């Protein structure tokens with residue numbers, strides 16, 4: 525860890541984190557630090573430990589060893605369910621939890637009292653704020669539309685609007701582009717870019733398999749391989765052919781094709 529860094533600016537620090545699934549060591553000593561003003565992509569092959577790392581950070585899975593500090597609080601000394609309310613989580617796997625007949629506005633409103641992994645009804649209905657959150661994601665027009673008929677891209681935007689109801693300090697996006705066609709994906713990334721540009725907006729942690737989805741506002745990249753950190757740091761240093769060839773277990777070429785967008789091509 526960089527001792528010189530202003531501790532107030534560190535929003536997440538993970539030290540020597542070890543996590544088991546049954547008898548298998550899944551995370552094998554992860555060190556990682558995220559500071560305010562940074563947005564991170566988390567990259568790596570299937571099964572490298574991305575979801576496990578997020579689950580450990582949110583204390584859904586207990587770490588066997590190591591330290592986690594999140595938003596200035598140390599794991600073990602603070603009520604983590606309370607802290608989770610300050611973290612937004614967007615994942616397409618949450619889709620099945622939404623009742624088919626619920627409108628987009630109702631889904632967003634449910635975010636007001638929500639806690640990760642827990643679908644609950646708000647006590648105080650703040651419709652104006654919900655509409656504003658939909659507006660921020662460019663989908664206010666969908667407010668009265670039923671969940672059942674929303675496209676995958678629309679659902680992801682509604683999910684982000686839902687997360688924004690709590691003014692999260694951090695927003696975790698777990699493969700949010702999964703299932704989107706190329707045009708819907710680009711439109712979705714435009715919405716994310718606006719969110720990332722917000723002065724006092726949340727720190728984004730963006731999990732993806734695809735270098736192509738790393739948008740310009742992502743400043744840093746963490747690459748995992750078999751439960752270890754293969755690379756972590758400024759995007760330009762980490763998005764590098766040799767490192768990602770190791771991460772994906774095959775020779776690839778990584779390049780910035782312009783306007784700070786990247787592509788990975790198998791050799």
Ligand SMILES: Nc1ncnc2c1ncn2[C@@H]1O[C@H](COP(=O)(O)OP(=O)(O)OP(=O)(O)O)[C@@H](O)[C@H]1O
Nearest residue numbers: 545546548550568569570571572573574575576577
């Ligand atoms: N409870 C468990 N018991 C045993 N092994 C587990 C358990 N949970 C996860 N694993 C294994 O840990 C490894 C990391 O899984 P994880 O879901 O964190 O990977 P990932 O990087 O998110 O993968 P993907 O990109 O496919 O979503 C995988 O090999 C998985 O099979």
